[in-house]
Amino acid sequence: MDDVERKVIDLIAEVLVDVNKENIQLDSKIVEDLGAESLDIYDMIALLEDEFGLEINDEEVEKIQTVKDVASFIKAAGRA
Amino acid sequence: MRRKVVVTGMGMVTGLGNGVPANWAAVKSGRSGIGPITLFDASRHRTRIAGEVRGNFDPAGYIHEKEARRMDRYQHLAMVAAYEAINDARLPYPPSEPYRCGAVIGSGMGGLASIEDGFRSVEQKGPKGAHPMVIPMSVINLAPGMMSIRFGFKGPNFGVVNACTSGTSAIGEAYRIVREGRSDVMLTGGTEAVITPLSIAAFNALRALSVRNDEPEKASRPFDRDRDGFVIGEGAGILVLESEDHALARGALIHGEIAGYGATDDAFHVVMPASDGEGAYYAMRFALEDAGVDPSEIGYINAHGTSTDLNDKMETMAIKRLFGPCAEKVAISSTKSMTGHLIGAAGAVEAIFSIMAIKEGIIPPTINLENPDPECDLDYTPNEAVSRQIAYALSNSFAFGGQNASLVLKQV
Numbered sequence: 001m002d003d004v005e006r007k008v009i010d011l012i013a014e015v016l017v018d019v020n021k022e023n024i025q026l027d028s029k030i031v032e033d034l035g036a037e038s039l040d041i042y043d044m045i046a047l048l049e050d051e052f053g054l055e056i057n058d059e060e061v062e063k064i065q066t067v068k069d070v071a072s073f074i075k076a077a078g079r080a
Numbered sequence: 081m082r083r084k085v086v087v088t089g090m091g092m093v094t095g096l097g098n099g100v101p102a103n104w105a106a107v108k109s110g111r112s113g114i115g116p117i118t119l120f121d122a123s124r125h126r127t128r129i130a131g132e133v134r135g136n137f138d139p140a141g142y143i144h145e146k147e148a149r150r151m152d153r154y155q156h157l158a159m160v161a162a163y164e165a166i167n168d169a170r171l172p173y174p175p176s177e178p179y180r181c182g183a184v185i186g187s188g189m190g191g192l193a194s195i196e197d198g199f200r201s202v203e204q205k206g207p208k209g210a211h212p213m214v215i216p217m218s219v220i221n222l223a224p225g226m227m228s229i230r231f232g233f234k235g236p237n238f239g240v241v242n243a244c245t246s247g248t249s250a251i252g253e254a255y256r257i258v259r260e261g262r263s264d265v266m267l268t269g270g271t272e273a274v275i276t277p278l279s280i281a282a283f284n285a286l287r288a289l290s291v292r293n294d295e296p297e298k299a300s301r302p303f304d305r306d307r308d309g310f311v312i313g314e315g316a317g318i319l320v321l322e323s324e325d326h327a328l329a330r331g332a333l334i335h336g337e338i339a340g341y342g343a344t345d346d347a348f349h350v351v352m353p354a355s356d357g358e359g360a361y362y363a364m365r366f367a368l369e370d371a372g373v374d375p376s377e378i379g380y381i382n383a384h385g386t387s388t389d390l391n392d393k394m395e396t397m398a399i400k401r402l403f404g405p406c407a408e409k410v411a412i413s414s415t416k417s418m419t420g421h422l423i424g425a426a427g428a429v430e431a432i433f434s435i436m437a438i439k440e441g442i443i444p445p446t447i448n449l450e451n452p453d454p455e456c457d458l459d460y461t462p463n464e465a466v467s468r469q470i471a472y473a474l475s476n477s478f479a480f481g482g483q484n485a486s487l488v489l490k491q492v
Contacts, residue, residue: 014146014149015146016146017144017146017147039212039213042212043150043211043213046211046212049208055208
């Protein structure tokens with residue numbers, strides 16, 4: 001796991017009240033496996049945007065399913 | 081139908097401590113909860129003192145750390161006091177009849193701190209800087225809303241916004257709901273956490289706050305000649321009200337009865353009280369009439385007693401007008417001399433102190449009353465608590481906006 005992936009897991013854990021960090025895997029699906037609801041997603045987007053200094057628009061969010069997808073998106077945005 | 085309404089649970093958090101027992105012990109001993117502002121850098125503000133809730137006020141961990149992140153401080157304080165009240169009432173939750181249980185909570189300014197933070201973020205980062213929780217963290221109805229979620233109360237639920245009268249108005253309205261049979265159990269009271277850069281600056285602009293920064297513990301001095309404004313405090317007071325039948329059926333311990341409620345407005349000025357105290361007089365009078373008691377039966381008045389020039393004179397006049405010759409005999413005190421002024425939580429915290437005074441036969445003092453204002457010449461229980469058996473107490477709240485509300489609390 002790289003730094004971006006670790007940070008993404010930290011932020012997701014910060015948002016999801018009922019989920020322990022240990023239970024968040026790179027292939028965990030954020031909605032199906034971790035039980036995130038829409039408000040959780042908006043909260044995560046705000047934290048991620050703040051942390052990584054980027055903008056995630058709602059169309060891009062729809063393509064993201066797993067924790068790894070989030071990290072990949074951030075790394076791609078960083079290279080762009 | 082008019083049902084008796086009793087208090088079966090009480091909870092509070094203030095600058096004096098966590099929980100009703102700690103707060104009651106503090107006010108009985110005449111301790112001040114006022115100190116330097118630490119919640120933000122107040123070095124450029126004219127007022128740099130307040131009654132802050134210090135340290136970890138949720139030692140029992142009722143609110144998960146992650147949830148606290150998504151709550152404004154005013155909601156967090158309210159929830160901790162609500163847990164204390166509901167546990168004190170030994171009320172099981174979720175209740176078996178959820179639509180017969182509700183919540184009415186008052187707050188003057190709700191999540192002002194979250195609004196300030198949100199605005200700052202939008203100024204810095206543009207519209208994307210607005211966090212999605214700004215709205216749920218700032219609106220006042222989320223305090224009762226969160227109680228509904230936590231405790232499964234599905235009955236009447238709303239916020240009351242009435243500045244410094246919010247807590248008393250909320251209790252009065254919840255009392256009416258139970259009395260009229262629209263609900264059997266109500267969580268009610270008030271919550272406030274506005275020790276913020278904007279709030280202190282704006283109250284300073286109104287010249288409403290004490291600037292006795294060098295002597296924080298002496299700053300809130302209701303009815304004293306040398307008072308120079310109120311001292312802002314933060315905290316929450318929450319009560320469980322029940323119909324007497326409902327409380328007796330489940331074998332609940334009853335702390336006291338809400339016996340009467342009166343509410344008026346001065347129709348006079350945006351921030352000044354009517355100089356003759358007429359609105360306050362009628363609020364007290366209507367509360368007494370609602371309770372069916374004569375002024376001579378009231379043993380204690382927990383005064384609004386803000387430590388502002390105008391309020392303390394006006395309230396004294398109103399008490400004299402209503403109580404006539406009994407005005408000199410009734411024990412009065414302002415517990416704001418110790419807690420500071422909790423704005424929308426004040427009336428709730430003070431209703432609880434009034435019930436404790438009735439239960440224990442102890443009148444908490446008005447501290448810092450060293451040189452009484454000649455125009456404030458009643459018995460304000462200066463500096464030390466006194467023992468007195470009382471059957472009825474009156475608790476007053478008056479607001480910027482001219483709102484006045486009074487509650488009559490009764491021994492059970």
